[in-house]
Amino acid sequence: MSQQLVVGIDIGGTNTKFGIVDRRGNILCDGRMLTNQHEEVADFLDELHGHLSKLIEQVGGIDNIRGIGVGAPNGNFYTGNVEYAPNLRWKGIVPLANLLGEKFGLPTVLTNDANAAALGELIYGAAKGMKDFIVITLGTGVGSGIVANGQLIYGHDGFAGELGHCIVIPGGRLHPGTGAHGSLEAYASATGVTNTALEFLAERPDVKSTLRDHPKEEINSKLVFEAAMxxxxxxxxxxxxxxxxxxxxxxxxxxxxxxxxIILFGGLTKAGDLIMKPVREHMEMNLLPIFQNKVKLVFSELKESDAAILGASALAWEQQNAKYQVPNTKMGE
Amino acid sequence: MSQQLVVGIDIGGTNTKFGIVDRRGNILCDGRMLTNQHEEVADFLDELHGHLSKLIEQVGGIDNIRGIGVGAPNGNFYTGNVEYAPNLRWKGIVPLANLLGEKFGLPTVLTNDANAAALGELIYGAAKGMKDFIVITLGTGVGSGIVANGQLIYGHDGFAGELGHCIVIPGGRLHPGTGAHGSLEAYASATGVTNTALEFLAERPDVKSTLRDHPKEEINSKLVFEAAMxxxxxxxxxxxxxxxxxxxxxxxxxxxxxxxxIILFGGLTKAGDLIMKPVREHMEMNLLPIFQNKVKLVFSELKESDAAILGASALAWEQQNAKYQVPNTKMGE
Incomplete structure (x- = not known):
C-alpha cells in the first residue's frame, strides 16, 4: 500500500493547484491557492506546505507518497529550476524542485506545464500506450509537449517543445511578448483569436456580426467563441x-x-468541430502523402479542471525513468 | 578480433556505394556500382553480393563482419523495406533488409539516407557524444536526421525527419515533386538554388552577373556556386x-x-561562409532568447566521399539498441 500516491502541483500565473493522485489518475483530494500573494518564494512554499500537509494527512501520511511532480512556467526538467518566468513574481532562477523536495523530504520532479500535460496524456489520458505523440495546449498561450520513442523530448538544455514560438507566417503578426513576427502563438492562442476578430471586424465592414454590438476593447476570445457557437x-x-x-x-x-x-488541449478546443474541422483539413492538405490520413488528431480526454494536477502528478511516477534525475533531497528527513 | 567490422551500403539514385568499416570509422575497402542497371532487385542483389563478397574476403572473411547497415531513399527502419522510392527502378515495397540479410547471412539494418547520415555523425563525426542534434543534408533534395535523448527519432511509422518538406513560405514556390508550395526543399536544395538564380536573373535585369553569359537552361547550382565564389x-x-x-x-x-x-552536410555547404553566415544570422534572429547563442551550427567533418558509406555502416553498430529489430536472417548460413 505504501508509496502508491503522488502529489501533483501546477503553478499557474494566477492559481497554484495541487492534489494527491493514485495510479489510475483519480484525484483523491485537492486544493488551490493564489500564486502571486507572496513576494518571497519561501513564503509561497510555507503556505503551500501548510495546505499540502493537511491533504497528505488525509490520505494516511507521508509514507504513502512516492514523490512530487510540479508543472511550472519556464520549468526546466534537468535543473529543477524555474527560470525567468515572465508571469511569476519570483525573478531570475528559482531552484523550486530542490526547495520543495527539501521542504517535504520527497523526491521532486519539475518541468514546464506543457510537458506535464503531455505526461498526463501518456499516463492517464488519450496517449496511453503511445510512444510518439504531441500535445498542443491552446490557452492564453500555445504550449507543447513532444513524446518520441516513449520519452519526453527535453532537448540538450531542457527547453525543447516551444512550438508556439515557431514562425508560421514569416513577417506576420507581431507577438508583443517575444517581438517575433508570425509565430503560431500570435494566432492560435486566446489573444490570437481576439486579435483575428478585431482584424476581421475592421477589414470586413460588410460582414454582419453580433460582435459589432460590443465596443472594441470588450472583444475577447470568450465573446468570439459564444458568437461562433x-x-x-x-x-x-x-x-x-x-x-x-x-x-x-x-x-x-x-x-x-x-x-x-496530436492531442489538442485547452480553451480553444471548446469550439469543437468549429476548430477541429479546419485544423484537420489544413493539416492533411499540407502533409506529404506518406503522412496523410495516419495521424490521430484528437481533443484531450482529461477534464480541464483536473488536467493540470494530473499532468504534474504524472511526473512523479516517471522519475525513476528520467535519465537526468533532479538532484534529490534528504529522504525521510 | 572477430566481428569488429561492419558493412555500409548507400543506395543512391545513381550509384550504390559500399565499404567495410572499423569501429573508428576507417573505411578498409570500398567499391561502387550503378543502382539502376537491373530491372529486378534480385539481379541488383546478385551483383552487389559479388562485389561485396570479394571485399569481405579481403578483410578476412564473413566471421569478421558484425552486420550490414543500409541507407536508402524511402528506407523504413521499422520494416527494413524501401517503400515507393521515386528515384529507384524497383517499384512498390521492396523488403531490402531481409533480402540482403538472407543473401549474406548477416543481421541487416536499413533506414533512409539522412537518418544514416545522422548516425554517421553520432558515431564517427561532429556529433560524437551528443544526445540531441539534427543533421540537415543539402543536396539534390533536403533531408534530415534528428537525434533526441540519444536516439534517432523515427516516429510511429518510421518516417520522421522529413524536414525538407516543412512549409517555410506558405503559398511559396511550387515543389514539382510533391505539389507543395513553399517547402524548404524548394529553396535550400541544388534545384532550389538554381531556381532562385533564374528568378533573380529575370527580376533584377539591372544587376550584372556572369551568369547572364549562359543560356537559361544551362544555369545550375554548380555555375551559381562558381560565380558566387x-x-x-x-x-x-x-x-x-x-x-x-x-x-x-x-x-x-x-x-x-x-x-x-545542427550539422549541415552536402553540396550547398561547399560555399562555406557564403551560406553559413546568413544561415546563422537568420536562425539566431528567429530564436526565442532562451535558445539564442546556444546551438552549435557546424558543417559536417566527414569527407563527402566517405560519409554515405560511414553513415550506413553506423546503423550496423546500433542494431542491438534498436527497439524494433529488423527481422533477422539465418545467422552463419
Whole structure:
C-alpha cells in the first residue's frame, strides 16, 4: 500500500493547484491557492506546505507518497529550476524542485506545464500506450509537449517543445511578448483569436456580426467563441482562419516527429468541430502523402479542471525513468 | 578480433556505394556500382553480393563482419523495406533488409539516407557524444536526421525527419515533386538554388552577373556556386536568400527539439561562409532568447566521399539498441 500516491502541483500565473493522485489518475483530494500573494518564494512554499500537509494527512501520511511532480512556467526538467518566468513574481532562477523536495523530504520532479500535460496524456489520458505523440495546449498561450520513442523530448538544455514560438507566417503578426513576427502563438492562442476578430471586424465592414454590438476593447476570445457557437458568420471565419494556421503548423510538426497522435488541449478546443474541422483539413492538405490520413488528431480526454494536477502528478511516477534525475533531497528527513 | 567490422551500403539514385568499416570509422575497402542497371532487385542483389563478397574476403572473411547497415531513399527502419522510392527502378515495397540479410547471412539494418547520415555523425563525426542534434543534408533534395535523448527519432511509422518538406513560405514556390508550395526543399536544395538564380536573373535585369553569359537552361547550382565564389553579386545574393530561408527554418527546428548542434552536410555547404553566415544570422534572429547563442551550427567533418558509406555502416553498430529489430536472417548460413 505504501508509496502508491503522488502529489501533483501546477503553478499557474494566477492559481497554484495541487492534489494527491493514485495510479489510475483519480484525484483523491485537492486544493488551490493564489500564486502571486507572496513576494518571497519561501513564503509561497510555507503556505503551500501548510495546505499540502493537511491533504497528505488525509490520505494516511507521508509514507504513502512516492514523490512530487510540479508543472511550472519556464520549468526546466534537468535543473529543477524555474527560470525567468515572465508571469511569476519570483525573478531570475528559482531552484523550486530542490526547495520543495527539501521542504517535504520527497523526491521532486519539475518541468514546464506543457510537458506535464503531455505526461498526463501518456499516463492517464488519450496517449496511453503511445510512444510518439504531441500535445498542443491552446490557452492564453500555445504550449507543447513532444513524446518520441516513449520519452519526453527535453532537448540538450531542457527547453525543447516551444512550438508556439515557431514562425508560421514569416513577417506576420507581431507577438508583443517575444517581438517575433508570425509565430503560431500570435494566432492560435486566446489573444490570437481576439486579435483575428478585431482584424476581421475592421477589414470586413460588410460582414454582419453580433460582435459589432460590443465596443472594441470588450472583444475577447470568450465573446468570439459564444458568437461562433450562435452561428455568427464573422466569428466562424475567425475559427476557420485560426484552424487553418494551426493545421498548417501541425503538418510541419508531423514532418518532424511523425507522431501517432496530436492531442489538442485547452480553451480553444471548446469550439469543437468549429476548430477541429479546419485544423484537420489544413493539416492533411499540407502533409506529404506518406503522412496523410495516419495521424490521430484528437481533443484531450482529461477534464480541464483536473488536467493540470494530473499532468504534474504524472511526473512523479516517471522519475525513476528520467535519465537526468533532479538532484534529490534528504529522504525521510 | 572477430566481428569488429561492419558493412555500409548507400543506395543512391545513381550509384550504390559500399565499404567495410572499423569501429573508428576507417573505411578498409570500398567499391561502387550503378543502382539502376537491373530491372529486378534480385539481379541488383546478385551483383552487389559479388562485389561485396570479394571485399569481405579481403578483410578476412564473413566471421569478421558484425552486420550490414543500409541507407536508402524511402528506407523504413521499422520494416527494413524501401517503400515507393521515386528515384529507384524497383517499384512498390521492396523488403531490402531481409533480402540482403538472407543473401549474406548477416543481421541487416536499413533506414533512409539522412537518418544514416545522422548516425554517421553520432558515431564517427561532429556529433560524437551528443544526445540531441539534427543533421540537415543539402543536396539534390533536403533531408534530415534528428537525434533526441540519444536516439534517432523515427516516429510511429518510421518516417520522421522529413524536414525538407516543412512549409517555410506558405503559398511559396511550387515543389514539382510533391505539389507543395513553399517547402524548404524548394529553396535550400541544388534545384532550389538554381531556381532562385533564374528568378533573380529575370527580376533584377539591372544587376550584372556572369551568369547572364549562359543560356537559361544551362544555369545550375554548380555555375551559381562558381560565380558566387568568384564574387558575382547576383550569385552571392542567391546564397544570401537561400541562407535566410534555411536559417529561419532551422530556428523553427530548434524550437522543436532544442538540439545541442545542427550539422549541415552536402553540396550547398561547399560555399562555406557564403551560406553559413546568413544561415546563422537568420536562425539566431528567429530564436526565442532562451535558445539564442546556444546551438552549435557546424558543417559536417566527414569527407563527402566517405560519409554515405560511414553513415550506413553506423546503423550496423546500433542494431542491438534498436527497439524494433529488423527481422533477422539465418545467422552463419
Amino acid at each position: 450562435a452561428g455568427d458568420p464573422l466569428a466562424r471565419e475567425v475559427y476557420e482562419f485560426t484552424g487553418k494556421i494551426l493545421g498548417e503548423a501541425l503538418a510541419n510538426f508531423v514532418m518532424f516527429s511523425s507522431p501517432e497522435a | 568568384a564574387g558575382d553579386p547576383l550569385a552571392r545574393e542567391v546564397y544570401e536568400f537561400t541562407g535566410k530561408i534555411l536559417g529561419e527554418a532551422l530556428a523553427n527546428f530548434v524550437m522543436f527539439s532544442s538540439p545541442e548542434a
